[in-house]
Amino acid sequence: MSPGREADISRAFVSMASSLAKGYDVVELLEELTTDCARLLDVATAGLLLADARGVLHLVAASSEATRMLEILQLQRQDGPCLDCYRTATPVSVDDLEDAADRWPVFVPAALAAGFASVHALPMRLRDSTLGALGLFGTHVGALNDDDLVLGQGLADVASVALLQDRAAADSAVVREQLQNALNSRVVLEQAKGVLAQLGNLQMDEAFAAMRGYARAHQLALSAVAQGIVARSLLAQTVLDHASARRTTR
Amino acid sequence: MRELEQLREHLGAAMVGADTPLAAADQLCRACVEMLEVDGASVSVVHEGATRGTFGSSGELSRRIDEFQFTFGEGPCLDAVRHGSPVLVADLDAATEQRWPAFREAVVNEGVSAVFALPVAVTTSYVGALDLFRQSRGQLAEEQISGGLHAARLAALPLMDLMAADVNWDSAARGDDGWEQLASLERVEVYQATGMIVAALDVDPVEAVVRLRANAYARAMTASEIAFAIVERRLSLDGPDWRAGSGGGSGL
Numbered sequence: 001m002s003p004g005r006e007a008d009i010s011r012a013f014v015s016m017a018s019s020l021a022k023g024y025d026v027v028e029l030l031e032e033l034t035t036d037c038a039r040l041l042d043v044a045t046a047g048l049l050l051a052d053a054r055g056v057l058h059l060v061a062a063s064s065e066a067t068r069m070l071e072i073l074q075l076q077r078q079d080g081p082c083l084d085c086y087r088t089a090t091p092v093s094v095d096d097l098e099d100a101a102d103r104w105p106v107f108v109p110a111a112l113a114a115g116f117a118s119v120h121a122l123p124m125r126l127r128d129s130t131l132g133a134l135g136l137f138g139t140h141v142g143a144l145n146d147d148d149l150v151l152g153q154g155l156a157d158v159a160s161v162a163l164l165q166d167r168a169a170a171d172s173a174v175v176r177e178q179l180q181n182a183l184n185s186r187v188v189l190e191q192a193k194g195v196l197a198q199l200g201n202l203q204m205d206e207a208f209a210a211m212r213g214y215a216r217a218h219q220l221a222l223s224a225v226a227q228g229i230v231a232r233s234l235l236a237q238t239v240l241d242h243a244s245a246r247r248t249t250r
Numbered sequence: 251m252r253e254l255e256q257l258r259e260h261l262g263a264a265m266v267g268a269d270t271p272l273a274a275a276d277q278l279c280r281a282c283v284e285m286l287e288v289d290g291a292s293v294s295v296v297h298e299g300a301t302r303g304t305f306g307s308s309g310e311l312s313r314r315i316d317e318f319q320f321t322f323g324e325g326p327c328l329d330a331v332r333h334g335s336p337v338l339v340a341d342l343d344a345a346t347e348q349r350w351p352a353f354r355e356a357v358v359n360e361g362v363s364a365v366f367a368l369p370v371a372v373t374t375s376y377v378g379a380l381d382l383f384r385q386s387r388g389q390l391a392e393e394q395i396s397g398g399l400h401a402a403r404l405a406a407l408p409l410m411d412l413m414a415a416d417v418n419w420d421s422a423a424r425g426d427d428g429w430e431q432l433a434s435l436e437r438v439e440v441y442q443a444t445g446m447i448v449a450a451l452d453v454d455p456v457e458a459v460v461r462l463r464a465n466a467y468a469r470a471m472t473a474s475e476i477a478f479a480i481v482e483r484r485l486s487l488d489g490p491d492w493r494a495g496s497g498g499g500s501g502l
Contacts, residue, residue: 059438188374
């Protein structure tokens with residue numbers, strides 16, 4: 001392992017650990033998890049799917065805003081390695097998607113068409129339950145090396161702990177409710193991106209960057225900013241103005 | 251587990267073929283009575299801007315019981331919506347049961363001993379409740395609660411159609427399985443497009459998703475397809491079909 005990468009890995013864990021210690025915004029933390037995975041592991045993109053009370057997977061974070069990527073992840077409600085990983089609570093590795101068309105007849109052609117060649121899905125585990133799956137998508141054929149698998153699972157485990165804000169919750173109903181809160185926060189975040197994109201004529205990733213920039217500059221939780229925008233207690237124009245001011249001063 | 255899977259499938263198919271949103275809600279309520287071992291079921295709407303009241307029921311008695319909540323302005327359904335969580339009352343007649351005195355007296359007189367109110371959400375807002383009634387005392391079994399929660403998810407579909415004032419029901423997705431319709435709505439691009447509609451039309455997110463769905467009907471598209479078209483700016487939100495009254499059926 002190169003010293004630079006080792007330092008990057010340490011930083012990723014230190015950052016998550018300090019978030020856990022200080023208090024954090026779940027959606028923001030999960031977003032960081034997928035970005036860290038895409039950066040640190042030998043994969044192109046990462047996405048995180050959480051299950052609702054019905055066992056249906058929902059996308060809660062993705063390292064890439066590319067529409068195709070989102071499509072691929074969402075397909076996994078019915079069919080795909082992330083869904084199998086969630087159901088079996090064990091990692092599912094597909095070194096070459098070309099060989100897996102029989103196993104996932106809907107998912108594989110779509111993933112190949114989007115330019116992906118391999119997929120590795122890791123379970124989000126918490127004690128006895130499985131919360132969802134972390135999907136790692138590569139653009140070249142081949143297995144993920146052991147170091148990467150261990151590191152990916154480590155990041156996923158930290159994020160699983162973070163999902164449960166009430167650490168003592170043993171009751172499955174409470175666990176589900178907290179997961180639902182994370183899912184709802186994601187819905188509001190996407191709605192807020194839409195509001196900013198429409199008003200500022202932005203792409204979704206630009207809208208997200210504007211919102212995150214505003215949240216950081218004002219030391220607010222990303223979810224709180226998103227909630228404010230959608231409920232219109234925070235003027236979307238204020239966030240857009242802040243973003244364009246930052247662009248011009250840079 | 252297998253049984254729960256079957257229950258879900260039955261509930262998902264319960265609204266197929268309904269020719270109005272009200273008929274769809276009635277059919278869902280009757281499916282609840284058949285499958286969840288309750289004696290009655292109803293769906294009520296509690297949302298700003300919509301007419302509050304009972305919308306859909308398994309029968310006349312259920313409708314009357316449900317309407318007591320609106321007559322007296324109190325009841326488990328209203329509480330379930332307010333708090334966004336289920337209100338399960340296994341014994342309405344218990345001496346310790348102090349909530350909703352007027353509602354309680356009225357429904358106990360009608361022979362109801364237990365009420366289970368499950369909130370119904372559209373995106374992240376609670377807009378109504380599915381109420382299950384029993385003549386005998388006692389808690390619902392774990393599996394019946396799960397089934398009830400599934401039914402409450404599905405109940406969002408006719409409620410959205412009710413809120414879309416002039417939805418063109420002829421072209422609506424009434425033939426589709428409820429779960430497929432929900433899956434098409436619960437997607438990232440739908441949430442993003444909803445936000446764009448909020449900004450473009452100056453409406454709240456519930457109204458925005460209602461209009462998105464009505465416009466999808468009018469264009470014979472799924473919610474997800476129309477959302478992609480909006481997010482990718484292939485479909486403008488300036489057209490007349492997006493204005494007041496939910497547009498939908500006209501001009502196409």
